[in-house]
Amino acid sequence: MTLAATFSLDDLVADLDDWSVVPADVESASRDRSGSPIGPAAVVVRAGSVEQVQATLRFAQLHGIAVVPRGAGSGVAGGAVAGVGSIVLDLSRLDRIVEIRADDQVAVVEPGVITADLDAAAGAHGLFYAPDPGSVGISTIGGNIATNAGGLRGAKYGVTRDAVLSLDVVLADGQLITVGRETLKRVTGYDLLGLLVGSEGTLGVVVRATLRLLPRPVATSTVAAYFESIDEAAAAAIAVRASGVRPVVLEIVDGPTLAAIDALEGTQLRANGAAFLLAQSDGHAAAIEAGVIADVLTPLAAYVETSDDPVESARLMTARRQALPALERIGRVVIEDIAVPPSRLAEAIRGIHAIAEETGARIFVFAHAGDGNVHPILVVDDGEEVLPPHALEAVDRIFALALNLGGTLTGEHGVGLLKRDWVTREVGGVVDGLQHAIKSLFDPAGILNPGKAI
Numbered sequence: 001m002t003l004a005a006t007f008s009l010d011d012l013v014a015d016l017d018d019w020s021v022v023p024a025d026v027e028s029a030s031r032d033r034s035g036s037p038i039g040p041a042a043v044v045v046r047a048g049s050v051e052q053v054q055a056t057l058r059f060a061q062l063h064g065i066a067v068v069p070r071g072a073g074s075g076v077a078g079g080a081v082a083g084v085g086s087i088v089l090d091l092s093r094l095d096r097i098v099e100i101r102a103d104d105q106v107a108v109v110e111p112g113v114i115t116a117d118l119d120a121a122a123g124a125h126g127l128f129y130a131p132d133p134g135s136v137g138i139s140t141i142g143g144n145i146a147t148n149a150g151g152l153r154g155a156k157y158g159v160t161r162d163a164v165l166s167l168d169v170v171l172a173d174g175q176l177i178t179v180g181r182e183t184l185k186r187v188t189g190y191d192l193l194g195l196l197v198g199s200e201g202t203l204g205v206v207v208r209a210t211l212r213l214l215p216r217p218v219a220t221s222t223v224a225a226y227f228e229s230i231d232e233a234a235a236a237a238i239a240v241r242a243s244g245v246r247p248v249v250l251e252i253v254d255g256p257t258l259a260a261i262d263a264l265e266g267t268q269l270r271a272n273g274a275a276f277l278l279a280q281s282d283g284h285a286a287a288i289e290a291g292v293i294a295d296v297l298t299p300l301a302a303y304v305e306t307s308d309d310p311v312e313s314a315r316l317m318t319a320r321r322q323a324l325p326a327l328e329r330i331g332r333v334v335i336e337d338i339a340v341p342p343s344r345l346a347e348a349i350r351g352i353h354a355i356a357e358e359t360g361a362r363i364f365v366f367a368h369a370g371d372g373n374v375h376p377i378l379v380v381d382d383g384e385e386v387l388p389p390h391a392l393e394a395v396d397r398i399f400a401l402a403l404n405l406g407g408t409l410t411g412e413h414g415v416g417l418l419k420r421d422w423v424t425r426e427v428g429g430v431v432d433g434l435q436h437a438i439k440s441l442f443d444p445a446g447i448l449n450p451g452k453a454i
């Protein structure tokens with residue numbers, strides 16, 4: 001959809017207040033971490049209140065201007081990338097933790113709250129906020145909700161959707177609605193809450209959320225195992241899932257990524273094996289569960305280490321936590337995000353390695369083995385804004401592989417701008433039509449993050 005590319009800044013300023021409208025910042029605020037080069041936007045509105053969000057959307061609807069909601073811009077799918085002439089609606093100033101109700105185990109927050117800050121605040125009440133994307137220290141709750149973000153603890157606690165009880169959302173015409181209830185169960189009406197979570201800013205702007213908190217685990221216990229091959233590590237992950245224990249973390253890292261971590265950290269991880277599996281249990285039974293996992297892994301692995309000590313656990317987690325920073329040292333990273341049924345994990349990783357070999361693309365792999373979410377990381381030369389043809393071919397083939405294995409294009413990062421060409425191939429024409437009909441119903445003028453997600 002083409003939207004008007006010009007409007008008078010003075011009109012917008014008159015509707016808001018001048019310090020909320022920032023014409024200078026448009027270059028950086030038009031980008032996210034995908035590196036997608038479009039834009040720049042015409043202006044950045046840093047909303048300081050729900051009323052300003054409403055006024056911005058009413059203004060945009062009246063003038064037919066695209067609005068791109070923005071949290072921290074840490075997205076990797078191009079969801080927060082803003083086109084020429086658009087308004088970036090930055091929600092990061094709405095960053096209050098309104099209340100934490102320990103008796104209900106819920107938090108009420110504004111969208112600009114940094115994910116780790118909510119978790120820390122919940123900790124003061126003996127609680128925690130389970131979704132923990134790798135970007136937990138920079139991403140916002142609004143962005144997490146809009147992308148249905150996942151994280152390392154997803155194997156046991158699921159994704160952001162599992163933690164959202166209700167949302168206040170400003171619609172494209174400026175109306176404020178509430179979807180969901182602050183209850184743990186609810187059936188009334190269609191599940192608009194479920195629809196809005198993961199809608200990538202295309203159906204409404206989240207301005208407040210009530211989120212489920214959980215009792216903070218009293219202990220964690222970590223098991224690290226190394227294998228001769230990625231197939232063996234994937235088979236071991238399946239064995240852990242079948243053991244009756246549900247680990248909070250279950251992660252796989254491939255050999256080339258281990259070598260990259262060694263180069264960054266001065267460690268010798270790759271010497272331990274060609275694939276790494278990390279499991280962590282939490283709660284009162286953490287040590288018992290870790291013992292069960294270690295028993296399962298010992299006959300399968302080349303080497304197994306277990307620890308209940310927090311410092312030692314942190315060391316064992318290094319191989320997973322440092323995977324992305326290690327690859328970012330090599331060049332520009334393009335983070336893909338397919339998910340497959342967990343039983344197809346080995347086929348997926350093997351397929352990605354074959355694609356790397358056949359296309360010549362440099363691809364590293366780590367995966368949330370607990371839920372089948374695989375991150376093939378393409379590394380291209382720094383400064384290569386547009387992907388070279390062999391990398392594009394590799395990405396295309398990775399998406400095809402995911403669908404062939406009964407999987408999906410994106411487990412947690414969203415479709416954004418980058419994966420739109422593939423959506424119909426995954427969902428089918430009829431569902432695609434329904435999705436566009438829903439978009440038209442919520443946003444008839446097509447002003448909310450046009451060209452994204454569907």
Ligand SMILES: Cc1cc2nc3c(=O)[nH]c(=O)nc-3n(C[C@H](O)[C@H](O)[C@H](O)COP(=O)(O)OP(=O)(O)OC[C@H]3O[C@@H](n4cnc5c(N)ncnc54)[C@H](O)[C@@H]3O)c2cc1C
Nearest residue numbers: 071072073074075079133134135140142143146150201206
């Ligand atoms: C180092 C690194 C590690 C990462 N690890 C993970 C990971 O483990 N798991 C994971 O899921 N992701 C991960 N990500 C991706 C990213 O951090 C997540 O997608 C995150 O949820 C984006 O939050 P944000 O606040 O930066 O949102 P942005 O990037 O600003 O926006 C993302 C999308 O949400 C929309 N949006 C933002 N705020 C709102 C709002 N209030 N209302 C409506 N729409 C809104 C935007 O329009 C856009 O479509 C990682 C990124 C980096 C850089």
